[in-house]
Amino acid sequence: MDQILSDAALDRIFRESRTHRHWTDKPVSDVVLEAAYDLAKMAPTSANCSPMRIVFVKSPDAKERLRPALSEDNVRQTMSAPVTAIIARDLEFYELLPRLYPEDPAARSWFAGKPKAIESTAFRNGSLQGAYFIIAARALGLDCGPMSGFSNTKVDAEFFPDGRIKSNFLCNLGYGDRSALQPRSPRLAFDEACSVL
Numbered sequence: 001m002d003q004i005l006s007d008a009a010l011d012r013i014f015r016e017s018r019t020h021r022h023w024t025d026k027p028v029s030d031v032v033l034e035a036a037y038d039l040a041k042m043a044p045t046s047a048n049c050s051p052m053r054i055v056f057v058k059s060p061d062a063k064e065r066l067r068p069a070l071s072e073d074n075v076r077q078t079m080s081a082p083v084t085a086i087i088a089r090d091l092e093f094y095e096l097l098p099r100l101y102p103e104d105p106a107a108r109s110w111f112a113g114k115p116k117a118i119e120s121t122a123f124r125n126g127s128l129q130g131a132y133f134i135i136a137a138r139a140l141g142l143d144c145g146p147m148s149g150f151s152n153t154k155v156d157a158e159f160f161p162d163g164r165i166k167s168n169f170l171c172n173l174g175y176g177d178r179s180a181l182q183p184r185s186p187r188l189a190f191d192e193a194c195s196v197l
Helices: 007-015 030-038 060-069 072-080 093-100 113-141 151-161
Strands: 051-059 083-090 143-148 165-174
Touching: 007 093, 030 051, 030 113, 051 060, 051 113, 060 072, 060 083, 060 151, 072 143, 072 165, 083 113, 093 113, 113 143, 113 151, 113 165, 151 165
Parallel strands: none
Antiparallel strands: 051 083, 083 165, 143 165
8 A cells, every 4th residue: 555644744744834924933943954955855856956055044144134135025024034045046057967967977968058958957946946845844844934025136146146046936934923824825626727638
């Protein structure tokens, strides 16, 4: 019989988890952040390219560096979150393919000098890895508040000035104040979003 996660685990990761905007003051340890990354890195990317890079913004000084990039509606929730993860992508991910994808020694050549292939592969796979990271963080007991609503240009200038790494989205992390949650927004039903051919 196939092994599946318990209902409690599925509730924690999907059914009962919510996007949080209000946080308790319980800190998030670096050990938990590393454990979440170590889970997320195991999920698939094309040719194991693994372009996601994360900057965990925790200190008051680092939060202040992030503040000018935030849209007005996202300042309070981000500044009060114990951690804000900048989920980004490395545009030179292909330089690591000889180590990450040893089954094809020519894999680097699929991307070197090909900016469209680099960008589409980095963005797609970095986004996938960002989603895997949210699932991993939830599985380890963290609440997440992923968001757009910031200036990628400002974040990149402040945190990735050499241009090699580009931000994708932000994800606030911590232990959410469940008393502040709004009712869950509706989702599409299977037959509205899916087809089986």
